[in-house]
Amino acid sequence: MMDTARVLIKIFSWRFYRENSGLLLFSYVSIISYCFFIKTAGVYPPEQSVFYHLMLMMTFIVSPAVMLLVFLLFLLYTIKSWRYVGKQLKHETNQFLYYSFCASSKTKQFGSLFLMQLVILLPLIGYWLFATILGIVYKANLIPVITFLYILILGVISSFIYLFQINRIVPSARKSRIAKLTKDWKKPYPSLFLYYLFRKLGLSLILTKVCTLLVIASLDNGYGDLINDQRLSSIIMLGVILAHSFLIYKDHHFKETYLSFSRNMPYRPFAVLKDFSLMLLVLIAPELLWLFATHGLPEA
Numbered sequence: 001m002m003d004t005a006r007v008l009i010k011i012f013s014w015r016f017y018r019e020n021s022g023l024l025l026f027s028y029v030s031i032i033s034y035c036f037f038i039k040t041a042g043v044y045p046p047e048q049s050v051f052y053h054l055m056l057m058m059t060f061i062v063s064p065a066v067m068l069l070v071f072l073l074f075l076l077y078t079i080k081s082w083r084y085v086g087k088q089l090k091h092e093t094n095q096f097l098y099y100s101f102c103a104s105s106k107t108k109q110f111g112s113l114f115l116m117q118l119v120i121l122l123p124l125i126g127y128w129l130f131a132t133i134l135g136i137v138y139k140a141n142l143i144p145v146i147t148f149l150y151i152l153i154l155g156v157i158s159s160f161i162y163l164f165q166i167n168r169i170v171p172s173a174r175k176s177r178i179a180k181l182t183k184d185w186k187k188p189y190p191s192l193f194l195y196y197l198f199r200k201l202g203l204s205l206i207l208t209k210v211c212t213l214l215v216i217a218s219l220d221n222g223y224g225d226l227i228n229d230q231r232l233s234s235i236i237m238l239g240v241i242l243a244h245s246f247l248i249y250k251d252h253h254f255k256e257t258y259l260s261f262s263r264n265m266p267y268r269p270f271a272v273l274k275d276f277s278l279m280l281l282v283l284i285a286p287e288l289l290w291l292f293a294t295h296g297l298p299e300a
Contacts, residue, residue, distance in 0.1 A: 004101060004108065005115040011094065012085050013119040019084070024123060067143050071150055074124050078154045081120045082161055089165050102167055109166070113159040120158075124151050190275035192259065193251045194282060201250060208247055212287060215239035220294075233291060240287045247283060251276075 017024065088094055101109065118125070128147045135144040187195060197205055219236050255262065281288075 002115075004104065005112040008101075008112055008116040009119050012088055013116055015088070016081060016084050016120055020080070027123075064143075067146070070127070070147075074150065074154065077124065078121070078158060081117070082158060085120075085162055086165055089162075097166060106163065110159050110163055113162045113166075114155055117155045117158040117162070121151060121155060124154075189262070190278050193254050193279060196254055196258075197247065197250070201247075204246065204250065208243055209286075211243040212240050215243055216287070216290070236291060237287075240284055244280070244283055248280070251279065 089097070101112075128144060128151055131147055132141075132144040135141045216236055216239070219232065219239065
């Protein structure tokens, strides 16, 4: 288990510190400067200044309000580590963990992940040690004990989260209903983004259509007496295109991410423009049908 823990610590813990070293260093320097080097208001003798700083540090281990604030910061720090480790688990360079690490028992996996998380929580453990020393000196042991239990709970919860994620690092692909329905259909190049849109970006499509509906409803209700005015139709279509600009950006991102090879294909600029126009025409087809049904065809 220790060998596995060393590998995990090297892959995740040290890299986490490396990527967040600036934030950790800033937080450490800020706390140390505030507790030990802050200048008090007024003029105090040196012995009273030392007493003031000691009282300031004592508030971190005897004040329930400060304890809750510190616990909240601990939780935010732990969530940040969850996001980092979860992102790294999905990275292709760490896919070997699915075959090697997951071959061991769940108990060994949990132990290794717990040790890895404890290394990530070293700043929290350092705070607990400092609070424990002050608590022993000034006989305030309750909050250090609660802090220890809280850090332990964070470590256990983190280990369970990582254990669940790492055993699903290569989830089985589940085909959606759209994929099953269209698996035998021919998919020309202009339609690829539309398939991707309906399968992966359904929520974005729905929100775009809702925004379009709000634009049409607001303009139509506000200027209903100008229903035959072509300027109103032009403004409505401008709002429709503006609402669909997010999907246009997603189309560009889709082609840059998944269809970058198409740059080397013998597509003429006119063909690319035609495909894009066709895709956009399909996207705004419901709005065009509504516009022609309510405002009629534009006059020549």
